[in-house]
Each structure stands twice: as structure tokens, then as C-alpha cells.
Amino acid sequence: MTEQPSSSDDAATAAVSASPMEASGLVLPSSQVPGPCRGALLAWQRQALAFFRNPVAHMMELRRRYGDTVRLVQGGNRPLLFRPSVPGGATFFAFGSESARAILTQTDVFETRRPPGPKSRAYDRLTTNMFFINGERHKQQRRLFMPAFHRDSLKAYYGDMVHFTHRMLEAWQPGQRIDLDHEMHRVTLNISSRALYGIDATARENSLAQQMSEMIFTLFSPASMVPINLPGTPYRRLVRQMERIVGQLEREIAEKESAGASGDDVLSMMIRARQQDPSSLSDDEMIGQAFTMFFAGHDTASKALTWTLFLLSQHPEVMAALSTELQRELSGQPPTYQQIYGLPVLDRVIKESLRVLTPAVFFAREATRDTTLGGYEIPAGSEVIYSPYMIHIDEAYFDRPKTFDPDRWLSIKPGKYEYLPFGVGSRTCIGSSFGGMQLRLMVAMIVQRWRLEGVADSRIDVKTNVVIGPKDGLPMIVRPLDGRFEESRKPLRGFIREMVDLGP
Numbered sequence: 001m002t003e004q005p006s007s008s009d010d011a012a013t014a015a016v017s018a019s020p021m022e023a024s025g026l027v028l029p030s031s032q033v034p035g036p037c038r039g040a041l042l043a044w045q046r047q048a049l050a051f052f053r054n055p056v057a058h059m060m061e062l063r064r065r066y067g068d069t070v071r072l073v074q075g076g077n078r079p080l081l082f083r084p085s086v087p088g089g090a091t092f093f094a095f096g097s098e099s100a101r102a103i104l105t106q107t108d109v110f111e112t113r114r115p116p117g118p119k120s121r122a123y124d125r126l127t128t129n130m131f132f133i134n135g136e137r138h139k140q141q142r143r144l145f146m147p148a149f150h151r152d153s154l155k156a157y158y159g160d161m162v163h164f165t166h167r168m169l170e171a172w173q174p175g176q177r178i179d180l181d182h183e184m185h186r187v188t189l190n191i192s193s194r195a196l197y198g199i200d201a202t203a204r205e206n207s208l209a210q211q212m213s214e215m216i217f218t219l220f221s222p223a224s225m226v227p228i229n230l231p232g233t234p235y236r237r238l239v240r241q242m243e244r245i246v247g248q249l250e251r252e253i254a255e256k257e258s259a260g261a262s263g264d265d266v267l268s269m270m271i272r273a274r275q276q277d278p279s280s281l282s283d284d285e286m287i288g289q290a291f292t293m294f295f296a297g298h299d300t301a302s303k304a305l306t307w308t309l310f311l312l313s314q315h316p317e318v319m320a321a322l323s324t325e326l327q328r329e330l331s332g333q334p335p336t337y338q339q340i341y342g343l344p345v346l347d348r349v350i351k352e353s354l355r356v357l358t359p360a361v362f363f364a365r366e367a368t369r370d371t372t373l374g375g376y377e378i379p380a381g382s383e384v385i386y387s388p389y390m391i392h393i394d395e396a397y398f399d400r401p402k403t404f405d406p407d408r409w410l411s412i413k414p415g416k417y418e419y420l421p422f423g424v425g426s427r428t429c430i431g432s433s434f435g436g437m438q439l440r441l442m443v444a445m446i447v448q449r450w451r452l453e454g455v456a457d458s459r460i461d462v463k464t465n466v467v468i469g470p471k472d473g474l475p476m477i478v479r480p481l482d483g484r485f486e487e488s489r490k491p492l493r494g495f496i497r498e499m500v501d502l503g504p
Ligand code: HEM
Pocket: 130, 131, 132, 142, 292, 293, 294, 296, 297, 298, 300, 301, 304, 359, 360, 363, 388, 420, 421, 422, 423, 424, 426, 427, 428, 429, 430, 431, 432, 434, 435, 436, 439
């Protein structure tokens, strides 16, 4: 299993294997894709609302009732997540690993699209980024950013990760109740600000990263979808937030340019690339890409940390094995850069956490032409949703899929379309090496400094934009390192119990 960005992009060349139905020559029309009934009152609206309220619960229910290929609403419907470029499509869920393979390998058939958003110049600029470009320009932009995630760059980020994690750990007090989600959000915000923009977010009030984080929150609140641009509306707030962020990014870029842009942060690297070749990044791409690295990297890493520490607190036997390994190999010190990938128990814990509570839950593509998926015709203009999460919890690929069992990795070797926390192919996560290092390093530091204990009877529900996190925080008590891991596990309530086997 690798978290290094794969250069061998099988997108263009792979022969996409057909579903059993397709292989037998039987391809059914898209009208026969099963799904909730269109006849019901406001069927599309109700389904769309249920999806946005809790995408995980909704996808689980759809698969349970209809199988691996599902239509959001039977009969006609309109796309959920995109402004489609071809009229006449619908929304389909493709839950199986073979469908994910078809989507991720045929990059000319399944393309990404911008989500609908405010009609504003700031929005257009912020969304001129890696996620929403296709074809040659996408390949060129990935090549441009690769150096930011090479070994030498990662070594530079390593020091910042140790520094900010150490500072957080020293501020915690024995017996203190913390919101783990909030703590991980804050520390990763500081790390992202430093690594991506060369900014010390802790030194500035209302930092750029903080503003971006707030804007992303507004962007994904349902209220902001109502396009009423009047004072006081969430929509107006969103437009203003976007304008402020674009303005501040422009100022940061100008300041860095005039200071020589010699830093090891990603923004300085972008400026240098453009100075060498002005066609490599347009003005809008400078803004959009600077934004997207933050958008893509911050929340994912923060939630992955939160969930990993949560799972460890609820599984004392795993925590004990990890603690033994870290004590033996590190004696209380952070792992050196060279040690990070040489800790087998830690490695299995991270792999399993990224499987059971994979942070990036779903992604969508638009079919650029008529095609097939899972034995059904899919018309051009349709939006197709694939979900790493739904694959990771499928019994067809993993035994007892909702059980957190890092030792399963001693005997399994899933295919790359069966375990895909960082995606696969030409759009695989460009920051996976950064994210993988951050997770391993920080988990090793945190569990060697404190024992985190759950709070009995807390309710843990989830909220999902694309990334899944605890809805109302995740309370923990900070305990000294006393080895009493059994006491960390507490009975919990809420939707988390639908996602992970937490025992009685
Ligand atoms: C644990 C942490 C992370 C997880 C689980 C994660 C997950 C993913 C996944 C699943 C995709 C594929 C999306 C698709 O199929 O459309 C993706 C793409 C991406 N990720 Fe990450 N990510 C993480 C950390 C990061 C970091 C730290 C950065 C940057 C600093 C980053 C930047 C990106 C970018 C720019 C893309 C878009 C790539 C493209 O479309 O070519 N990610 N990520």
C-alpha cells in the first residue's frame, strides 16, 4: 500500500473490466437503474435533502435497499452536485469497486466539474483549481506541484509538524476536558498555514487559513445554497468571505514576490514556477491552486487524526500494542523523519483508521458521453458518485468491515480499487505523502505524551461535506501516561455506532 502519488497513471491505458452483466452482453437502460420512486411528492427534493443531511446514512440505506448501482430518484432527476455541461443527465451512485475502477480509469469519459456556487468573480477564481480541471492542463498542473510533495520538501514540513504538535501537547493539563476535533483542527491549521503559505497563523489574528476554514464551513451550509444576495443572508456572507480571501491571497502573493519568494512553502514554490515560465500558472490559477491545497489538505488531515485517536481510545488492546512499540523504538521522542515509516504497528493503525473512518467519503464525476456502469447505460451529462467509504465497509472486500482491527493488515492485501483512502489514478491525492507523514508523526507524538480518555455517554454524530467529522465535537479527558488504556474506553451514543463496531 503506498501513499506516494503514483506516477504510473493507468487512466488512459487500463482495460476497464466489465461488470458480470456487461460481460454477459446484458446492459440495461438507465431507466431501470433501481432507486427511490419518483412518484412520491417532492421526491427529488426529499432525496437531495436526505443526502445532504447525512450522506453516509443515505448511501448506506440506498445500497441496502437497491444494491450497488442506484439512481438518486427513479425516472428523471436533475444533478445534485454539479452544474452539468450536457443537459439531460441524472444522479447515480456507483458503490462497487469495479465501478470505481471504471470511473477512475476512464478520465476522458468521467470528468470533474465545478459545484454550483455564487455568481461572483471571487468564486470563479477560487474554483480555478486542480479539482475542477481536466485533460492536459490538469496533467501539467500536477507536474508543477509534485516537487512540493517530494522528499526534500516533506523534510522541511516535518520540523513544523513537530513544533506545532509539541506546543499543543505542552498546553494540555492532566484532567482537562478537551474537544479533540477542535484541537486537531487548530493544530493542523497552524501546520497548513506554515507549510502552504509560510505564515505563522498563531501570530496573526483572523489569519488567512482561519478565514478559509470559516468560508468552507459557510460554503457547505445548506443556507448558502439559497442564492439571495441581501445583507445578512448566508449567501451574501459567503460572497464577502470569498472576496476577502481572494484579496488577501493577492496581497500575500504580491508581498512574497517582492521579497524574492525564496521560502520552502508551497506558495513561494508556485511564485518561483511562474517567474520561470509565466504560462505555467495563470492569475486565476495562482489564487485557485493556493486555495485548493488548503481546502484539500487541512480538513482531511485534521479529521483523520481525530478519528484515529478516537478509535485508539475505544480499543485498549490496540492502544497497548502501539504504546509498547513506540516506547521500545522511540523512548518518548518524536519519530525522526527516517523512522516514520518503520513502525509496523503504527502503520497498521493508520491504514485501518483510514479504512474504517476514511475521511474523504465521496466524490463525483460527470459522464461526458453515453457510457455504462455496473451493467446499466449511463447517459451523457449524468453525475456519478463514487465513495471510498462505501467500498471500505463492503463485506465483499473486507471481513467484519466495521470492526477496527489493525492486525487484519498482517494477512490482507486489498486491490487498489478496494482500499482507496487517497483515491486512485490520475486524480489520486497529490498530498498523500504529506498527509501520511503528518498522521504517523502526530499520532506517535500525542500517544507518547498523554492518554486520551473518552467521556461516558457522549453522543457522537457525524457531519459530512465531502470530509466526515464529528458533528458536535469529540470530548476527551487528558490523562497522564499511566497505561490504564482499558479506562479510556467509554460507552458512547450516536450515529458513530452505525459506522464502527464499538461493542456493547
Ligand atoms: C489524510 C489526509 C488526506 C486524505 C484522506 C485525502 C484524500 C483524497 C482523495 C480521496 C482524493 C481523490 C479525489 C478524487 O477522486 O476526486 C484527494 C485529492 C486531492 N488531494 Fe488529498 N487527501 C488528504 C490530504 C491531502 C493534503 C495534505 C493535500 C495538500 C496539501 C491534499 C491535496 C489534494 C489535492 C490537490 C487533490 C486533487 C487531486 C487532483 O484532482 O488531481 N490532500 N485527496
